[in-house]
Amino acid sequence: MTQMDKIKVKTTIVELDGDEMTRIMWKMVKDKLLFPFLEMDLEYYDLHIKKRDETDDRITVDAANAIMKYGVGVKCATITPNEDRVREYDLKEQWKSPNGTIRAMLDGTVFRKPILVNNIKPFVSTWEKPIIIGRHAYGDVYSGTEIRIPSAGRAEITFIPADGGEPVKRTINDFTAPGIIQGIYNTDDSILGFARACFTFALDQKIDLWFSTKDTISKIYDAHFRDVFEREYEKNWKVKFEEAGIEYFFTLIDDAAARVIRSEGGMLWALKNYDGDVMSDMVAAACGSLAMMTSVLVSPHGYFEYEAAHGTVQRHYYKYLDGEETSTNSMALIFAWSGCLRKRGELDGTPGVCEFAGKLEAAAIETIEGGTMTGDLFSIARKSPNNRKVNTEEFIDAVAARLREKLS
8 A cells, every 4th residue: 555545543552562472473463464554653662571671660651651641552462570581581570460560550351352263163162152251450469469488477467547547457377387478459449340341341242241259268358349240230230231131140260160161152251360361361272272362451441452362472482583483373463453453443433444453353364264374273273175384474474465355
């Protein structure tokens, strides 16, 4: 396309670059699937692990503030360093998860939905419809405080009221030897926002909403989530759900996991932060690949952040650095950009941008359904003479060719 033919994205999009193999694919997606067809302003933040280290992780905070300024952001996968990564990249310290930092600032709920294609059946034979994960994206272990207990002693949890009231103390454990402790938290406002986001999404999609915790064990923390959902449903959503022919259902998380495996799918499964992290990967893998999952953070304040639900594909990155061929699936990255563009177009009132997002997704899905796919899908796809395994860049090139046909 010439510059005059390109589709104009009206408002700035916040771009958060990432690490390792996903960083390599991120650039390919932009160069081959976006820049040739779109005129857009990107406010760029490099969240490469070394850049976060150089800025003492200030750049992650700046990126979150930019999303709050412009309303829509798109993020590549990033490294959350463990001790091995600290040594590998010679980091100052073991920085927190960038996703955790951003979600704590934006608050909200992460909705993750598998990308289904006709020639790949889910590993769970009963699943006929996508299972959408609604993950609370605030607090819990992602904003927790941890202490290594070096010796015998008493560990306590204490609340000190701001109004000068009497402190509340509870004993965690009387240690007779070294151990570990962890403190986590959440807020009523964030839990209520999570509940409202899930009820709103389920009603909009006309699908049942399941919510599950372990309230029989966590009789205050998890039970409070349960109570907030129940009160909100009875007060504001019960009649609307009944009129729409859908239901709200609560059960223990272990019971929900067993029910999900026997279900046909087609529901929104709302989960606390850590539970949602785990179960979304399970659903993605069961539908073909961790790279076949969309992810969007929806903040009650009107912010949206789209991202890949998977990690940085470390093993493939090392092969890439050694000059070996890789066959890495870029679908989640492509859908992060398409979701971001669709939302930007909706907010800006620019239907052409929304149409482009739809055509980009269709081109990607049709490429796989036409038999061209990366190695993770090639091994599980329905057998066909049209099937061919391609490398990382060849897959993106094939999507680009289909996209050009649709746009012409």
